[in-house]
Amino acid sequence: MEKKRWYSSSLLLAVLLCSNLGAAAQVNPDNFNYLYRLVGTWSMRTPQSVITEQWQRVNDTTLQGHTWRIVGKDSSLQETIQLVRSGNDIYYIPTIRDQNNGQPVPFKLRVLKLVGFIAENPAHDFPQKITYRFKDEDHLDARIEGRQGKTTGEVIFRYERK
Numbered sequence: 671m672e673k674k675r676w677y678s679s680s681l682l683l684a685v686l687l688c689s690n691l692g693a694a695a696q697v698n699p700d701n702f703n704y705l706y707r708l709v710g711t712w713s714m715r716t717p718q719s720v721i722t723e724q725w726q727r728v729n730d731t732t733l734q735g736h737t738w739r740i741v742g743k744d745s746s747l748q749e750t751i752q753l754v755r756s757g758n759d760i761y762y763i764p765t766i767r768d769q770n771n772g773q774p775v776p777f778k779l780r781v782l783k784l785v786g787f788i789a790e791n792p793a794h795d796f797p798q799k800i801t802y803r804f805k806d807e808d809h810l811d812a813r814i815e816g817r818q819g820k821t822t823g824e825v826i827f828r829y830e831r832k
Contacts, residue, residue, distance in 0.1 A: 712829035
């Protein structure tokens, strides 16, 4: 009669459980300071305008951002954004005047690393996912993506620090 090797399947189960726990806990609120890299002015030129994001640190738990579209000498505020630590969670909260009745829409950070973050709100119409990724100290990609009806869309903003 052959002996059953319980330890190999138990070891595999332990490895799988540990890897899943690590994936589920990718936002440590104590790492909120990773977001301080955003502080300053970021700019992107398009054929029609310049898009600028300005970030400032309000306190140890809040960053405030504003996105402007500049055409010639005219500028218009596109959105205000807050990054807020609330308890054990961190939220990216944009408010856009002409969308969602001008109400803020919270996106919960799911990943926070030194190189950036991913925030999600699966219940929002578009986008459902927002990603900020630092390419280096002076270059930042911000990406919004999600489903719109039966199609998937994304917009990438390639910012440079000013």
